[in-house]
Amino acid sequence: xxxxxxxxxxxxxxxxxxxxxxxxxxxxxxxxxxxxxxxxxxxxxxxxxxxxxxxxxxxxxxxxxxxxxxxxxxxxxxxxxxxxxxxxxxxxxxxxxxxxxxxxxxxxxxxxxxxxxxxxxxxxxxxxxxxxxxxxxxxxxxxxxxxxxxxxxxxxxxxxxxxxxxxxxxxxxxxxxxxxxxxxxxxxxxxxxxxxxxxxxxxxxxxxxxxxxxxxxxxxxxxxxxxxxxxxxxxxxxxxxxxxxxxxxxxxxxxxxxxxxxxxxxxxxxxxxxxxxxxxxxxxxxxxxxxxxxxxxxxxxxxxxxxxxxxxxxxxxxxxxxxxxxxxxxxxxxxxxxxxxxxxxxxxxxxxxxxxxxxxxxxxxxxxxxxxxxxxxxxxxxxxxxxxxxxxxxxxxxxxxxxxxxxxxxxxx
Amino acid sequence: xxxxxxxxxxxxxxxxxxxxxxxxxxxxxxxxxxxxxxxxxxxxxxxxxxxxxxxxxxxxxxxxxxxxxxxxxxxxxxxxxxxxxxxxxxxxxxxx
Numbered sequence: 001x002x003x004x005x006x007x008x009x010x011x012x013x014x015x016x017x018x019x020x021x022x023x024x025x026x027x028x029x030x031x032x033x034x035x036x037x038x039x040x041x042x043x044x045x046x047x048x049x050x051x052x053x054x055x056x057x058x059x060x061x062x063x064x065x066x067x068x069x070x071x072x073x074x075x076x077x078x079x080x081x082x083x084x085x086x087x088x089x090x091x092x093x094x095x096x097x098x099x100x101x102x103x104x105x106x107x108x109x110x111x112x113x114x115x116x117x118x119x120x121x122x123x124x125x126x127x128x129x130x131x132x133x134x135x136x137x138x139x140x141x142x143x144x145x146x147x148x149x150x151x152x153x154x155x156x157x158x159x160x161x162x163x164x165x166x167x168x169x170x171x172x173x174x175x176x177x178x179x180x181x182x183x184x185x186x187x188x189x190x191x192x193x194x195x196x197x198x199x200x201x202x203x204x205x206x207x208x209x210x211x212x213x214x215x216x217x218x219x220x221x222x223x224x225x226x227x228x229x230x231x232x233x234x235x236x237x238x239x240x241x242x243x244x245x246x247x248x249x250x251x252x253x254x255x256x257x258x259x260x261x262x263x264x265x266x267x268x269x270x271x272x273x274x275x276x277x278x279x280x281x282x283x284x285x286x287x288x289x290x291x292x293x294x295x296x297x298x299x300x301x302x303x304x305x306x307x308x309x310x311x312x313x314x315x316x317x318x319x320x321x322x323x324x325x326x327x328x329x330x331x332x333x334x335x336x337x338x339x340x341x342x343x344x345x346x347x348x349x350x351x352x353x354x355x356x357x358x359x360x361x362x363x364x365x366x367x368x369x370x371x372x373x374x375x376x377x378x379x380x381x382x383x384x385x386x387x388x389x390x391x392x393x394x395x396x397x398x399x400x401x402x403x404x405x406x407x408x409x410x411x412x413x
Numbered sequence: 414x415x416x417x418x419x420x421x422x423x424x425x426x427x428x429x430x431x432x433x434x435x436x437x438x439x440x441x442x443x444x445x446x447x448x449x450x451x452x453x454x455x456x457x458x459x460x461x462x463x464x465x466x467x468x469x470x471x472x473x474x475x476x477x478x479x480x481x482x483x484x485x486x487x488x489x490x491x492x493x494x495x496x497x498x499x500x501x502x503x504x505x506x507x508x509x
Contacts, residue, residue, distance in 0.1 A: 068429040071453070131459070134452040 007261075008180045009412060011254040012093065012242030014086025014191075015352045016079045018054035018235055019339045022086060026339075026349075027356040030364035031385035035219035035338045037233050042197060050206050052214035052221055053197045054235035054340025072135055073148065074113030079238035079345070080145035080193030081152060087189060088153060091242040091254060095153065095187060104157035104185045105149045106176040107240075108168025108192035110344030111201065113140030118198040145193050149240075157185045166304070168192050168344030169239065170397035170405030173351060174263035176243050177407075186245045191348035193238030205234060208273070210308050220368045224305035224334035225312045225380045227373035232306040235340025239348025241355075258355045258409040262291030262394075268402025275311060275398050280304075280318045283404040284394060288322075291408045293392055296326040298408075300363050300393040302354040303380075305334020306341055313375040315396065320378075331388065333381040337367035347397040351407055354395045358411050361389045416488075417481045423457050424477065440476040454480075464488060470496045 013023055018036025020026030029036065036054040045051035061070055061078055073081070084105075095103045116139040123129040138144060143161035150159050158179055162172045169192025176190030205211050212231035214221030223229040249256060264286030268279035288295060304315055312334075320327045335353045342349050357363050362385050369382035392410045399405075414422075421435045428435075428450060435444060441451060455471050458464075458480070464487055466474075473496050474480045486493050 066429070071429075131456070134449070134456045138449065 006181050006183060007246035007259060008177050008243055009246050009249050009259050010241050010257045010355060010409070011244045011249050012087040012089070012091025013257060013352050013355060014083035014090065014240045015237070015349055016056065016082045017237035017239070017339045017342065017349050018056055021056065023090070023352060023356065027353065027360070030335055030338060030353050031362050033338065033365050033367040033383055033385070035367055036235070037214065037218045037221055037340055039218055040197060043199060045202070048202055048206065050202055050211045050213060052218040052233060053202070054233055054342070055197055056237055072138055074116045074139040074144060075195035076109055076111070076113060076193045077139070077145040077148050079195060079236065080107055080191070080240065081148055083191060083193065083238035083240040084149045084152070084189050087240040087242045091244070093187065093242060093244070093252070093254070099186065100154050100156045102157050102185050103153070103155045103187040104159040104176070104179065105146050105155050106160055106162060106172040106188060106190045107146040107149065108162045108164070108170070108172035108344045108347065109142050109145060109194050110163060110165045110168050111194050111196040112142040113144060114196045114198050114201050116140045118200045121200070149189055153189070155189065163344065164403040164405070165399035165401055166341065166343060166346060167397035167399035167403050167405040169347030169351070170395070170407055171265060173241060173243070173260070173348060173407055174265060174405055177260045177263050180243055180245050186248050188243045189240055190243055191238060191240035192345040194343040194345045195236045196343050197234055197236050202234060212307060222307045222337045222340060223368040223370060224303070224307040224337050224366050225316070225373065225376040226369045227371045229307045229309065229312060231308050232336065233340040235342035235346065237339065237342045237349055238345050239352045241348070241351070256412045258358050259412045260407065261410050262287035262289070262293065262408030264290070264406040266404045268404070270402060272402070273400050275314045276402065277314060277317045277321055279402055280315070280396065280398050280404045281321045283406040284318065284322045284396070287394060287406040287408040291410065293408065293410070295323045298323070298326070298330055298392050298394055299388070299390045300354065300357055301330055301332045302350050302393065302395040303332050303334045304396040304398045305336055305366065307334070307336060311398070313373070315398065316376045316378055327378055330379070331363050331381050331386060332378055333364055333366045335364050347395065347405065351395045351409070354393045355409060358390045358393060358409060362387050363390065416485055417477070419461065420458065420477060420480050420484065423461055424454055427454050427457050435477060437477055442475070458484065462488060467493070
């Protein structure tokens, strides 16, 4: 440990996802390779080409929020609040009044209040209404979830929303980590949330031609790194972490789940949708350097692993480029095979799986893996969870737009 | 149903109040209705009565009786210039 350098630990976490509405059930689904992908139920998807998604099942907002509060909460904000509550509760923290100016919130969201947008524009364009509901703006803005969490917990410190598509949560957690590390805050709630399963959004993604059709059994639709992969599956949900300066956590005797030790970020600056090798590779290296970890010390890589032809082949090249010979030994898995691609939330949901892998010594598998692809020839922990001590792990997020975020977590020894 | 009864019904519904909380003499301050609640109530009133309430008039609605008075006058096409003039003297619009 370097004297004078502030360390940052995870002392609380929360997940609200298709594969579980709390951390235990979420992780149990992952290690049992249970998928949350099914036919869309929020509305009738019959007219769509793609009719499946990883929806949060049986979700009734009034089970969690009073009606007056709900008026101002888009679905993505509800998910974020629910995950934040779990993170606060699991941490056991009580932030004193005088500490609140050094307690902040950073949340990522790719799409913001998509449902509110969709409904509002339907009224405007299809039903020819001349005005939109006055709560439209406070519900759709990307920072709505950040602000609502701040209000719920009186977090008065540095707070913001980050939107970098699929990397939003990775960047949000990384920024929060640095705010604590560099002395700007002591306690942060950070993660991501998104609820992009709307008619307009699925139509938009359909036209990019990256969604898996899911004919037959939807739960097998997303098959990352498998030779027969057909694309990604849209997901939704939220993941939130309580990050805390290590001495602050130690003083109050907090349980530490993991240390956030490195954060790498980069921009491909090359193509708006197509990933590069060099950009993601730089982000991984940056995370390793910050944590002073050698590539061969990494036990587990939670891959971006969307399940598209291009992403999985390129991510495999990226891992080979950075890890050299160790690339063949390191365990790699994509849990998107189960919880889908939850957009701006996905990095946080995946980091929750990664932190639990450290905590429990069990690596969640890549579900639905059927056959090897010559372009994806590494160890993707196919279909079955693996018991293995994990000391150091990274979680990759490589976004549309070429903006990459890599988080490195390790067990606190 | 009178305009007053309808206004009370709408405020009760939009604020998720129990019946009986909103009275003809209630002020928005007493009811804890903030600026954002206010625009929501205005929106509901405009939808219900199928009218446009000018921003300048809306700014002066801070009690149930003021709402009923302004609504009645807007609906009957009466002069609301005194309300506009009052509103111009002060600014209670929500800040951005």
